[in-house]
Amino acid sequence: MSDPERRPGRAATERSTRQKRALAAVLDATGGFRSANELFLELRARGQNVGLTTVYNQLRALVELGEVDAVRSDDGETRYRRCETGLHHHHLTCRVCGRTVEIQGPEVEHWADEMAAEHGYVEVSHTLEIVGTCGSCAAGGRRGASRSAG
Amino acid sequence: MSDPERRPGRAATERSTRQKRALAAVLDATGGFRSANELFLELRARGQNVGLTTVYNQLRALVELGEVDAVRSDDGETRYRRCETGLHHHHLTCRVCGRTVEIQGPEVEHWADEMAAEHGYVEVSHTLEIVGTCGSCAAGGRRGASRSAG
DNA sequence: GTAATTGCAAAGGATTTGCTCTGGT
């Protein structure tokens, strides 16, 4: 009995493998968010054949460990990127170009906890997403018509 | 050939139908976000049998028309709610029994706008969801739900 | 040696599309 949360066959982070190292390298090399598939492709491009399943498994493990950030994009994909800070933070995303900025708000965290406590809620967690049009996109006169087909 | 954007068989908003009215009614009745399936089930509960496909089609059309807001939740579902043109409130939801409390936070609204402005973002909107375990549920059978991040 | 890990094949779940029938105007 080691970890009651672990299911057989699913990845954890106990042993160092070629695949884990390769994925970590790609995550390090890319500053922004990437979908699991993009990471998978990038690994191939680097000559590191890592199974898509493994990419997903590792990504999930990393998210649980808080080492990677996961965000759902409008088209249904989950995009990942290495966390810049281990702290809890939120994202400010541009609805046109997708540029994302990590922001922190102690006030918000506090407010959320306070509200929850006030109503007798415990084990609270929250999600806050801010979407807007970034300066460049707003200036470029580009309409927010990035909404094309999926 | 009237609307070049429209594909055959897909819903628009030209004719009034029983289904559209039913969906609109449910959206009106529920202040918060609901998944397509929840709306579908709610319609059934009301004795209004509307196909799930139709719910999806209408929801999509409404989102495109800007009458409904769509947000992706962490578990992969898209949740919808009628757009409110005024100050919106947030929801504090119990992860066990689903009890929901409406809360308002002028500070948060302000903070979000401030953050966005600070980074040069305009036309900002945000979504905030707080999830926890309410008093009753915490007192009763507790679960080791480890939902984090957000 | 042995449990952790990989990754193919297949399953799953949400959402969309093909297509045909229904119904609003």
Next chain:
DNA sequence: ACCAGAGCAAATCCTTTGCAATTAC
């Protein structure tokens, strides 16, 4: 009548799971 709209069935897309083979330690 005529075409927007409804909705079943099947297809898609992203992600997870079953499980046998592989590999780190």
